[in-house]
Amino acid sequence: MxxxxxxxxxxxxxxxxxxxxxxxxxxxxxxxxxxxxxxxxxxxxxxxxxxxxxxxxxxxxxxxxxxxxxxxxxxxxxxxxxxxxxxxxxxxxxxxxxxxxxxxxxxxxxxxxxxxxxxxxxxxxxxxxxxxxxxxxxxxxxxxxxxDSEHSAIFQCLQGQDNSALDQIILTASGGPFFGRSSDQLVAVRPEDALKHPNWQMGAKITIDSATMMNKGLEVIEAYWLFGLSYDKIKVVVHRESIIHSLIEYKDGAVLAQLGAPDMRVPIQYSLTYPERLQGLAPRVNWEQLAELHFNRPDVDAFPCLQLAYQAGRVGGSMPAVMNAANEVAVELFLAGVVGFLDIPRIIDAVMNKHKVVKSPGLEELVAIDATSREMARKCAVTKG
Ligand SMILES: NC(=O)c1ccc[n+]([C@@H]2O[C@H](COP(=O)([O-])OP(=O)(O)OC[C@H]3O[C@@H](n4cnc5c(N)ncnc54)[C@H](OP(=O)(O)O)[C@@H]3O)[C@@H](O)[C@H]2O)c1
The missing domain is CATH 3.40.50.720 (NAD(P)-binding Rossmann-like Domain)
Structure with missing residues (x-):
């Protein structure tokens, strides 16, 4: 028990x-x-x-x-x-x-x-x-x-392996509801459009993060901390079907992946029962009917949040917390109809540019940095350009 x-x-x-x-x-x-x-x-x-x-x-x-x-x-x-x-x-x-x-x-x-x-x-x-x-x-x-399904996938793939020979991690991304659109086609998208995720039913904040691809950016930083590879070794590939939950590649060229229906009850259950596996609630993939799996390069011009996250992660120190705070405010303002979809990366970029990095902030310092970054994000939301 x-x-x-x-x-x-x-x-x-x-x-x-x-x-x-x-x-x-x-x-x-x-x-x-x-x-x-x-x-x-x-x-x-x-x-x-x-x-x-x-x-x-x-x-x-x-x-x-x-x-x-x-x-x-x-x-x-x-x-x-x-x-x-x-x-x-x-x-x-x-x-x-x-x-x-x-x-x-x-x-x-x-x-x-x-x-x-x-x-x-x-x-x-x-x-x-x-x-x-x-x-x-x-x-x-x-x-x-x-x-997180991607990190659970990686964690599952790593079990019983020689992890000193891990070469790279490939996080899969669904691409969200606006996959394939150019930035011009994103100008007028509304919260209700962004809240329609093609594969996952999730809370509002992560659904918007998926639409901007900030969710994948946050996951890149999460993977950096969980699995200890450098940012150059953490890649992102768009995989529309969300059947492959992520992949790892070893130095000998072998690639391991974890697959299954997109259903969060699988990684949730595994996190509770690990290392055991019990009968689960998720539907099964019908492999005979699954004709194709697709892979694409993320469009970083239309979805700059992913690059902002790599940038924040590489700078390190307080910068990822600043990016996160600015994103939380920008998403909240977008959901409230106060700013547009493309204002989200604009606000984050502006707040990151104004921040003077603190190398290794403690919890109290982070709480203060989070608060000032939120304040800054609200200011940047009203001062366009
Ligand atoms: N949803 C998914 O499929 C999914 C997948 C992978 C990762 N995640 C991650 O899992 C986390 C939760 O996501 P979610 O989609 O489950 O979010 P959610 O549906 O919005 O649920 C958030 C939960 O936190 C509570 N909460 C919100 N603000 C709080 C605060 N300031 N203090 C204490 N409790 C607070 C909410 O309470 P109320 O209901 O009372 O507001 C709710 O119980 C996020 O970090 C997300 O990125 C989610």
Missing amino acids: KTITILGSTGSIGTQALDVAALYPQRFRVHAISAGRNIKLLAEQARRFKPKKVAIANPDLYNGLKTELAGINTEIMAGDESILELASLDNNDVVLNSLVGFAGLGPTLAVLRSGKRLALANKESLVAGGHLAMPLATDSNAEIIPV
């Missing part, structure tokens, strides 16, 4: 993780769950899974959650500190960090400090604070099992 805590249980990854947990009640005890604001769904999940602790990040919603959970025997907590507390509970075996954005960094570090298994969906925490997270994981002997 594994005791699991799910941070962000009301989101796309969190709800799918609960589907997996529900499949194996004799193996997984859901000990604690959390949400940002959605008290209705959080309460419904608490009634169903009977966790010992339930936390809501927004402290103003504490009383509302208490009312929703009247008569339920669970400890109710609120505020950002409560999420950190759930991340570091003594009896956690696995903590799934499925929070979205920079808010996931503190909890990632808290899980790693506790020496437990971190099932990591929140890529932004490694993007902004990989230099803090990776040494912490080593020092406290904590496991990081990636949940």
